Amino acid sequence: MMTTLSPSSRAATRGWSDITIRNLFVIPTVAFLIIFNVFPLLYSLGFSFTDFRASSKAPVNFVGLKNYTDILADPVIWRSFSTTLWYVIVSVTGQFVVGFGLALLLNRPIPGKGFLTTLLLLPMMLSPVVVGLFWKLIYDPSWGILNYALGLGKTAWLTDANLALYAVAITDIWMWSPFVMLLSLAGLSAVPKHLYEAASIDRASKLYTFFRITLPLVAPILLIAVIFRTMEAFKTFDIAFVMTGQPQAELISSRLYKMAFAQWQTGPASALAYIVLIMVLCITNIYVKYLNKAKER
Amino acid sequence: MRKTMVGLLTGVSFAAMGSLAQAQELTILWAEWDPANYLQELVNDYQAETGVTVTVETVPWPDFQTKAFTEFNAQGSAYDLVVGDSQWLGAGSTGGHYVDLTEFVKTHNLTTTMAPATMQFYSEYPGGSGTYWSVPLEGDAVGWAYRKDWFEDPTEMANFKAKYGYDLAVPTDLKQLVDIAEFFHRPEENRYGAAVYTQVPGDAITMGAETFIFSYGGSLGDYANYKVTGLLNSPESAEGLEDYKKLYGFGPPGWGNAFFAEVNTAIAQGQVAMGMNFFAFFPSLLNEATNPQAANMGFFANPPGPRGDDFAALGGQGISLVSYSQNQEEAMKFLEWLVKDETQKKWAELGGYTAAAAILESEEFQNATPYNKAFYETMFKVRDFWALPEYAELLDEGQQGFYDYVVNGNGTAQEALDKLAATWVESLKAAGYPAE
Numbered sequence: 001m002m003t004t005l006s007p008s009s010r011a012a013t014r015g016w017s018d019i020t021i022r023n024l025f026v027i028p029t030v031a032f033l034i035i036f037n038v039f040p041l042l043y044s045l046g047f048s049f050t051d052f053r054a055s056s057k058a059p060v061n062f063v064g065l066k067n068y069t070d071i072l073a074d075p076v077i078w079r080s081f082s083t084t085l086w087y088v089i090v091s092v093t094g095q096f097v098v099g100f101g102l103a104l105l106l107n108r109p110i111p112g113k114g115f116l117t118t119l120l121l122l123p124m125m126l127s128p129v130v131v132g133l134f135w136k137l138i139y140d141p142s143w144g145i146l147n148y149a150l151g152l153g154k155t156a157w158l159t160d161a162n163l164a165l166y167a168v169a170i171t172d173i174w175m176w177s178p179f180v181m182l183l184s185l186a187g188l189s190a191v192p193k194h195l196y197e198a199a200s201i202d203r204a205s206k207l208y209t210f211f212r213i214t215l216p217l218v219a220p221i222l223l224i225a226v227i228f229r230t231m232e233a234f235k236t237f238d239i240a241f242v243m244t245g246q247p248q249a250e251l252i253s254s255r256l257y258k259m260a261f262a263q264w265q266t267g268p269a270s271a272l273a274y275i276v277l278i279m280v281l282c283i284t285n286i287y288v289k290y291l292n293k294a295k296e297r
Numbered sequence: 298m299r300k301t302m303v304g305l306l307t308g309v310s311f312a313a314m315g316s317l318a319q320a321q322e323l324t325i326l327w328a329e330w331d332p333a334n335y336l337q338e339l340v341n342d343y344q345a346e347t348g349v350t351v352t353v354e355t356v357p358w359p360d361f362q363t364k365a366f367t368e369f370n371a372q373g374s375a376y377d378l379v380v381g382d383s384q385w386l387g388a389g390s391t392g393g394h395y396v397d398l399t400e401f402v403k404t405h406n407l408t409t410t411m412a413p414a415t416m417q418f419y420s421e422y423p424g425g426s427g428t429y430w431s432v433p434l435e436g437d438a439v440g441w442a443y444r445k446d447w448f449e450d451p452t453e454m455a456n457f458k459a460k461y462g463y464d465l466a467v468p469t470d471l472k473q474l475v476d477i478a479e480f481f482h483r484p485e486e487n488r489y490g491a492a493v494y495t496q497v498p499g500d501a502i503t504m505g506a507e508t509f510i511f512s513y514g515g516s517l518g519d520y521a522n523y524k525v526t527g528l529l530n531s532p533e534s535a536e537g538l539e540d541y542k543k544l545y546g547f548g549p550p551g552w553g554n555a556f557f558a559e560v561n562t563a564i565a566q567g568q569v570a571m572g573m574n575f576f577a578f579f580p581s582l583l584n585e586a587t588n589p590q591a592a593n594m595g596f597f598a599n600p601p602g603p604r605g606d607d608f609a610a611l612g613g614q615g616i617s618l619v620s621y622s623q624n625q626e627e628a629m630k631f632l633e634w635l636v637k638d639e640t641q642k643k644w645a646e647l648g649g650y651t652a653a654a655a656i657l658e659s660e661e662f663q664n665a666t667p668y669n670k671a672f673y674e675t676m677f678k679v680r681d682f683w684a685l686p687e688y689a690e691l692l693d694e695g696q697q698g699f700y701d702y703v704v705n706g707n708g709t710a711q712e713a714l715d716k717l718a719a720t721w722v723e724s725l726k727a728a729g730y731p732a733e
Contacts, residue, residue: 054370056686057393076697141551142487142568154484159495159553161705245497245554247697248705261363263689264370264388 048270055264067271077272079248080255087165087251088233094173095229099180100222106181107188117185124178132242135171139243164249168240172233180225187221188214219294227287234280252276322350323624323631325616326365327380329355332435332577335647336380342643343634349627359498362689369394369619377622378631380434380614384500386422388686389617395430396618396625398632402429405636412436415652418681419615424520431615432632433652435577438599438675439508439610440668441474442564442582443467443571445595447481456480467597471512474571474600475540478547481570490547492563492572494556495704497696501556503682504610505573506541506699511610511680512602513537517695518721520683523730525721530714537602538710542703553704565590575612576675579668580648596668598675611679613650652676687728694720 048067052060071077138146139157147155157167199209237253260269327333333355340351356364365379389395408416415433422430448465457465461476468474478490494505515534518525549568560572565588585591601607618628634640641653645662656662663670683691702713726732
């Protein structure tokens with residue numbers, strides 16, 4: 001329903017024009033974005049073609065594409081990229097399966113549904129650093145509850161080169177599945193009930209109903225959840241940084257942090273940040289394309 | 298008009314008072330740990346004497362370097378003094394962040410009053426140049442804590458003698474230390490041989506590994522001439538690294554992400570016979586509130602290697618004057634007060650590890666705690682990592698290289714060091730140092 005200003009309202013009597021509203025709200029917002037987003041983005045693009053080190057007063061030299069070619073030829077960075085890619089696949093798939101599964105369970109009349117939903121949402125409300133420290137204790141090989149509960153002996157989850165990445169991914173799944181669950185629940189509750197009634201009259205099986213009614217109608221919102229989680233998983237830093245130092249589980253954000261703030265290689269770090277940005281944009285574009293297709297259907 | 302004038306004068310007065318008040322305050326940046334609390338206690342005396350408020354602002358260790366250099370790079374004046382790591386000297390001095398304190402050092406004769414190694418590693422840059430950038434504040438180095446009750450148990454002593462052919466006691470060399478770790482390594486009893494440094498973020502595993510490399514007659518390179526090949530990957534360095542890996546194998550399960558806190562925790566939980574740690578972290582091991590084994594703790598300096606090379610990795614920090622400080626004159630006065638004998642004595646009494654040679658050599662200091670004697674012995678045999686402005690790149694490469702061999706078990710020690718030497722040569726070349 002569209003609302004209009006009552007002629008007697010204060011705003012109307014003051015006679016705020018579109019220009020006044022633009023000056024009051026739009027211009028400050030745009031200015032803020034330009035100063036704190038666009039300008040640093042372009043400034044760091046400039047850095048990415050130089051040998052600038054923020055910790056040094058040495059003259060800054062233009063190095064062309066050297067930073068980009070060095071990064072793309074560095075095996076350590078490629079290892080971090082492939083680790084990150086695998087981490088994104090494991091983590092987002094896990095979140096999707098767990099989150100959507102929980103949403104299907106909760107999308108039916110069960111006692112204490114509200115309380116249960118709130119309880120399930122708690123992990124994503126916690127600070128990632130707190131979650132990381134908490135799970136570090138759970139994984140501890142000497143006194144952690146996980147090994148004890150599963151009878152896994154002294155499995156060193158966070159220091160074993162083959163397990164560390166999965167241990168971090170499990171933590172991320174635990175933390176962010178509720179987010180997928182929440183969006184999925186919203187999508188599920190929006191599916192018109194008469195479609196299920198019609199399917200029931202036609203004696204459609206549960207599986208048929210799920211794949212022909214539920215999934216196609218929820219797909220757009222599920223894709224939105226996956227886009228958000230993929231972008232976030234690609235940028236994961238805090239949980240992994242807190243939980244493990246295993247170089248075999250080093251994500252690209254941790255490598256970027258080390259280059260930018262431990263080693264102060266500002267130029268190469270800016271170049272790496274741009275490569276990461278381009279990758280995230282490419283992945284997001286692929287998803288958006290599928291999202292549009294899903295909407296069209 | 299009159300009102301306007303009164304307002305202006307009031308404003309000017311407040312501004313003047315503000316700037317006066319500002320000159321009466323000094324801020325020191327340090328990492329968040331016990332010595333910073335001792336320093337705050339110490340500087341309260343300065344405040345009582347001079348009326349100048351000195352605040353020690355602390356940052357958690359993992360963020361310390363980032364926080365300090367972010368402020369330096371912005372040429373910020375939030376901190377007048379910084380208690381920076383020895384490896385920062387290159388970046389701090391060549392980056393123009395530290396004030397040259399050479400005249401101050403000469404005037405106060407610090408090269409003779411402070412332990413020589415502390416002036417060399419906490420203050421002088423480049424090495425051997427006679428140019429100084431800090432005043433040694435918190436001396437520190439790697440030492441060992443051990444379970445006296447386990448070592449003195451008659452059954453354990455008899456079993457050890459039967460197995461190794463010599464008495465179970467504080468090790469006199471690092472080969473013996475490895476034997477003792479092996480002897481006490483009994484996972485089925487939840488008892489382990491030794492807890493050493495293995496963590497990758499920061500400098501932990503390098504500090505542990507370099508202690509063994511130095512003590513086995515190896516080196517991390519020729520710091521003056523930027524040479525690495527044949528030094529870092531010498532057979533002696535490889536032997537030291539091999540034994541460090543053995544010690545890691547005698548640690549508690551999942552010991553691949555351990556630094557000072559994890560080592561002290563393993564000791565407090567009665568898990569390990571020996572623990573490597575910086576001396577600054579030993580006071581908490583004598584506190585029964587934090588360590589139920591406090592009554593059973595003993596301490597010793599890092600023993601020499603098999604050929605008598607006697608070294609330990611250097612920790613600790615010097616205090617430097619930040620070149621962007623608005624209160625440099627007041628900060629210099631503070632440093633003058635800090636280097637006085639009585640101030641250094643009070644610093645040691647509070648729990649700080651003074652670098653003043655006379656205090657370190659005194660019986661009073663050496664007998665003050667169970668670890669002071671070991672600390673004194675260690676401070677005259679320390680060695681440090683590279684202190685170039687690009688140290689962080691070398692450190693990161695070192696951390697990954699050592700970890701890959703020690704914890705992940707990839708390749709041999711010789712292969713790991715050959716690979717690291719090649720990486721360091723490339724990094725030094727890329728940074729513009731003379732090629733080998």
